[in-house]
Amino acid sequence: MLTIENVSKKFRAGNYGVRDLSLEVKSGVIGLLGPNGAGKTTLMQMIATITRPTSGRILFHGVDVTKRPNELRRKLGYLPQDFGVYDNLTATEFLSYFAALKGVRSKQRVMEMLESVNLHGVANRTVGGFSGGMKQRLGIAQALINDPELVIVDEPTAGLDPEERVRFRNVLSEIGFGKLVILSTHIVSDVESIATEIAVMKNGALLTMATPETMLRVCEGHVWQAVVASEQFDQLRTTLKISSAVRKPDGVHIRFVGPSPEIAATAAEPELEDAFLYLMNFGPTDQPVV
Amino acid sequence: MIASLLRVRAIVGADFRIRFRRVSTVIVFLLLSAFAYVWIPAPSTGRALIQINGQRAIYNSGAIGLGTGSLGMIFVGLFGYYVISNAIRRDVITRCGVVAASTPMRSGEYLLGKFLGNLAFLATFVCGFMLSSMVMLAVRGEARIEPLVFIEQYLLLTPSAIVFVSALAVLFESIPWLAGKLGDVVYFFVWMTVVGLVVGNEASHGSIHWTRCLDFTGFGFMIDQMQRTLQTHSISIGASDFDPTKAPILFPGLSLTREWVLPRLISLLSPLTLLPIAALFFHRFDPVRTRRVSGKGSRNWIGRIQNLFKPLSRRAVAFIMIPSRGGSFVGAIWTDAALTFTLFPLVFVAFVAITVVSLFAPLAAILPIVFAVLALIVSDVATRDARAGTTGSVRSISRLRENYVWWKLGSTCLLSFLLCAAPLIRTVVHGSLALAALICGILFVASTATALGVTTSNPKTFIVGFLTFWYVVVNDHGMNPMLDFAGFDGGASGTTIAVYGSIGVLAIGAGQLFYRVRLART
Incomplete structure (x- = not known):
């Protein structure tokens, strides 16, 4: 469905937001993971035809969207990072506005979308009074109102409480059937349960693109757990790549990743968080690890 | 189609x-x-x-x-x-x-x-x-x-x-x-x-x-x-x-x-x-x-000019901040006034320019310009917290939550009197009525800027309204004493002072009421 061929985005200052990135995806939920500054947002903006790549092509159903962006825009739903609203409009008016921009004329569709995100009860309230979670739900409603084939969602759970984040994940999981959803985040748990494939970026490049199971397999044998004293933990924090640390009466229970343990530790079954941390620190930067 | x-x-x-x-x-x-x-x-x-x-x-x-x-x-x-x-x-x-x-x-x-x-x-x-x-x-x-x-x-x-x-x-x-x-x-x-x-x-x-x-x-x-x-x-x-x-x-x-x-x-x-x-x-x-449109960073030309004067304004801020030490409400007023110089170093340039020009030029010629500049500067004070998203942080500080409007009025007044210090000193020789008119004018500007800022969170509301009024006043050339709100042309009477003083009081009262109602709702 979506093919990205050697896409780069070079900024005026000479730095690259995205460097020579290629990938191909069909349908499902693709988690785009990476630390802050990895280039996730830049990549998503290029796919969403907001900004043009400096080089490379982006093909959607074989059509080069850098040359014919409207071919994609008709079938696109996009929720940017830090999505804002017009405070003085009601939810219905706000959604109707974007529906009109996307060519959706049905008022019924607007009400259906508000119902699907559980905002029908506040349809006539001004969105300036909405909570962060409500605004994000309104954001996803506008992204889905034209029944898009490709949905791009950029860090949608930032600032949401745990309950809202779970709710959001469920919504994205549901819409992933038959569509392509690209969800970018630096929070592994956002994609853990819903992503069919995960792409990991670092410094503008694609480190790997694989299923969660494959990523976990790659990480096998490189995840360790140990119990250390508090004083030792403070020192180890600077030398080990620690993925979690829990203080208990018998000491600090740590999980860390690495090719081999540098302290007395036992092998642990990897989780996605570990795989991500391992890739960030030990994965190759020039060849994807699959 | x-x-x-x-x-x-x-x-x-x-x-x-x-x-x-x-x-x-x-x-x-x-x-x-x-x-x-x-x-x-x-x-x-x-x-x-x-x-x-x-x-x-x-x-x-x-x-x-x-x-x-x-x-x-x-x-x-x-x-x-x-x-x-x-x-x-x-x-x-x-x-x-x-x-x-x-x-x-x-x-x-x-x-x-x-x-x-x-x-x-x-x-x-x-x-x-x-x-x-x-x-x-x-x-x-x-x-x-x-x-x-x-x-x-x-x-x-x-x-x-x-x-x-x-x-x-x-x-x-x-x-x-x-x-x-x-x-x-x-x-x-x-x-x-x-x-x-x-x-x-x-x-x-x-x-x-x-x-x-x-x-x-x-x-x-x-x-x-x-x-x-x-x-x-x-x-x-x-x-x-x-x-x-x-x-x-x-x-x-x-x-x-x-x-x-x-x-x-x-x-x-x-x-x-x-x-x-x-x-x-x-x-x-x-x-x-x-990125340029949103004004991020100091890449735009005004940002670059502001940066040139930052070293000077930092010294001014350090001086202004002396009375703010101690964490008192008055100290908070000084801090907020000083923030204007920190955010906009060009304000320091305006202060120096107003002071120097006021020493030599005829007051009738410079006062309208001083007030136009003053309006542009003070319009920011009561609106910047809402625009920057720091309202929550500010309201968590003791005394400021309940006294927000007075705090903003205080810092706007302090800033206004600092900027108009030289014209005020020169007006002393023109008599007590002229001085009272000028003080009243400054307070009128400060109170209406604060009231409109707290109410609308948009500096343009005050700027548009005040500059329209200012235009009418300047073109009146002092013929109508009731328009000479700050004694530009020496036409302000006791009644003029009383009227604009009252408007200022009413404006700040309305602003305080609006703020209280909004606070009660949150």
């Missing part, structure tokens, strides 16, 4: 709702209507709205329609631009523009929608103003209302200004280096140049006919038609002295003569050519190109 029209309609509709649901819009409208009342002097004062060969024009639909229509046109031209010139920027900041850019919406549709949105807003504003002026005519007029004559004056004067300002706002917002404060300054000079060109031509008996096609303001048309209708060049509009021994004259109003049809049509339609130019420059919310 239909989809295109629906998209444009959606953009216009959204803009219209957003603007007219703002408190600031209502306030600006009320202020403008109040100024219309002030703009038209009562004949008993010896002054009239229109004076022709020493005779005053009777307050009929033609005269009042022309007078208020020209005020509406001045508002549109001088201030309307600043009111509407954030339509695209709003979409950048809210990131709704980025979403719009991901839809099949074309850039041309978007810009047309924004232009029509600007047009609809200004036209509605002017229509509302026209209706309130007609009500005023019913109250203060000296002849029965002739609605068609009244409306005709507005139709002849304001449409080209509305179209021109609407199109220019879209154009400037589309060009990155004109989208910010430089555009605001450039616009002012463009407007004044156009006015000067046209008025100058008509004053020299209209020998350069092509300038009539640039008569977006309608001033040239107004001057020419009045001279032809009244067969004289001795005309003045706006609070002019008249000879009470001469009989009043009936002014039938402006009408469109044949030689003006084409120029008025051209001045109405030619601004539309700015829209395709805007489309060439429009960024379509590409984040790389909108």
